[in-house]
Amino acid sequence: MNILLAEDDVRLGKLVTHLLQKEFHRVDWVKNGRDAYDNARIYTYDVIILDWMLPRENGLSVCKRLRDKGVQSGILFVTAKDANEDIISGLDSGADDYIVKPFEFKELLARIRAVSRRKEKPLEEVITIGNFTLHLNTHELIGKDSLIDLTKKEYQFLEILMRNHNQVITREMLFEKLWGFDTEVSENALDALVKLVRKKIDLPGTPSFIQNVRGIGYKVRHTDV
Structure with a gap:
């Protein structure tokens, strides 16, 4: 699976990238919202793992802009915000699912699989x-x-x-x-x-x-x- 990870926490980003690659996924890791948007517009990803609180542009804004541009990749929000209104805002912005920090890696994998199954494939052949x-x-x-x-x-x-x-x-x-x-x-x-x-x-x-x-x-x- 082709995955874009947008996470500014270097320790968490390295860990998630390593674990996803061990599961034989291809991972591009970026550390700010602007790079997340640029990568998602240039490349085709099955799933975008998008941290809510990113420098340069937050994940909510990135998600909205990608959907406005017609990007159909599955989007999974990773957030420390667990209030209902925040979760609703994330889903309304175009995200397919969310996971709250801290999380177990097995749960992350399960949500990635679920988001991937919901999207029509292939996006572009x-x-x-x-x-x-x-x-x-x-x-x-x-x-x-x-x-x-x-x-x-x-x-x-x-x-x-x-x-x-x-x-x-x-x-x-x-x-x-x-x-x-x-x-x-x-x-x-x-x-x-x-x-x-x-x-x-x-x-x-x-x-x-x-x-x-x-x-x-x-x-x-x-x-x-």
Whole structure:
């Protein structure tokens, strides 16, 4: 299962991430509401575990904005607020369920399974732009009826661009999503990655599918290439 964890308590975040990964779930962990919103808009998650009291933007606001944007992922609130009015506010904002701190990990797993079962699957199976089709469930790229072999980073890069095909994705956002802010990887790694992807997918004498927006970032080209 693909899970987004939004939790600013570092100790709890590390523990929950570790335990979920031991259950063979894929986990993205962020520590503030703004990053939770950005990740949920870019990637497809089966379940979003959303702490109520987050820095930069609280979980209630994040939940409302995601639902307003049509994000259909299951949302599970984690909160220390156990008053009925708070629980009602959380559910009315678009959350599917809630769990009150402190909680047992077995209960968290049970609620994750319950929230996941309620949501219709799959949320999105393919994205087709021009001659390219990205299969989200199998992580494959098809171009002109042939499979294009991609590394994990190359796939992630194209997934971000194709999911957000109507907008330019900044270099800063791409670098953060692909490597994270705490990495020692050089910023030149993004340029190298773009070059490798273009070499694999572009045809000689045609405009690149990956369009460089000078001084800002990248977007995909909507015409057939």
